[in-house]
Amino acid sequence: MFLNIDQVGKTFKDQEQGSFEVFSNIKLSIEENQFVSILGPSGCGKSTLLSMIAGLEDISEGAIILEGSEIKRPGPDRGMVFQEPSLFPWLNVKENVMYPIKKLLSKKEAEERVNHFLKMVHLSKFKNHYTYELSGGMQQRVAIARALAMDPKVLLMDEPFGALDEQTRHIMHDELTKIWLETKKTILFVTHSIQEAIKLSDRVVVMGTRPGRVIADFKVDLPRPRKRDDAQVIELENQVMELLKDEINKVLKEELDHEISH
Numbered sequence: 001m002f003l004n005i006d007q008v009g010k011t012f013k014d015q016e017q018g019s020f021e022v023f024s025n026i027k028l029s030i031e032e033n034q035f036v037s038i039l040g041p042s043g044c045g046k047s048t049l050l051s052m053i054a055g056l057e058d059i060s061e062g063a064i065i066l067e068g069s070e071i072k073r074p075g076p077d078r079g080m081v082f083q084e085p086s087l088f089p090w091l092n093v094k095e096n097v098m099y100p101i102k103k104l105l106s107k108k109e110a111e112e113r114v115n116h117f118l119k120m121v122h123l124s125k126f127k128n129h130y131t132y133e134l135s136g137g138m139q140q141r142v143a144i145a146r147a148l149a150m151d152p153k154v155l156l157m158d159e160p161f162g163a164l165d166e167q168t169r170h171i172m173h174d175e176l177t178k179i180w181l182e183t184k185k186t187i188l189f190v191t192h193s194i195q196e197a198i199k200l201s202d203r204v205v206v207m208g209t210r211p212g213r214v215i216a217d218f219k220v221d222l223p224r225p226r227k228r229d230d231a232q233v234i235e236l237e238n239q240v241m242e243l244l245k246d247e248i249n250k251v252l253k254e255e256l257d258h259e260i261s262h
């Protein structure tokens, strides 16, 4: 299997509150070229799991294996895109995309690669602009180009469009679908949005909480681009919503009880 999340658990240790188990025994096998979304209520551990695959968080139990190698630390085989694009404001668009690869490739190769991915995200005309001169959607496209320029085996995306307005988000969905069809990168995409997950993915993994766990795994076998008003899309959205409702209510009730008792 291309990416194997094998009985993985995460416990945070805190000196004041002791230890807190976010999840245990998470098992997921992800095929190469698959676009997989991870959905779930707040706090179920979606971002933590993604950070563990990125090598940014320690793995408390089990192992994560990418193409036969166990993940222990961050590496260029995994590209990450966060909700905030985290670009360097003192560099222009081209320099931002170039940054992670400039020491790995010759100048000519790096330039070619940067130009290729800036073209893919439709930002060639803006390559000499500073990132603060760009809209939120354009900044996120720079972050995607930067992650792709490293040619990672897996692209890890943590709510990348969560901070964008609705119209821009729809445009970004179409852009990402085109990029995925062109590159066929393996993508793991964390989101809160059922619509977003179903519109983009081959597969939607639904997590529950307290304790964090996988509660369902849906195959989305529908042609792209997917329309929001397509009957099969709506049917699938309703199925996932039904599953998530209880989990979200559980979180809301706990938060409410916590407020009342404090």
Ligand SMILES: Nc1ncnc2c1ncn2[C@@H]1O[C@H](COP(=O)(O)OP(=O)(O)OP(=O)(O)O)[C@@H](O)[C@H]1O
Binding pocket: 012, 014, 020, 022, 040, 041, 042, 043, 044, 045, 046, 047, 048, 049, 192
């Ligand atoms: N560094 C940390 N130390 C202690 N607890 C943490 C740490 N990071 C995350 N947590 C806790 O782990 C749980 C899972 O957090 P995580 O951010 O992975 O959830 P999530 O499903 O991505 O949530 P959201 O959808 O709100 O982003 C939460 O209860 C969070 O408070």
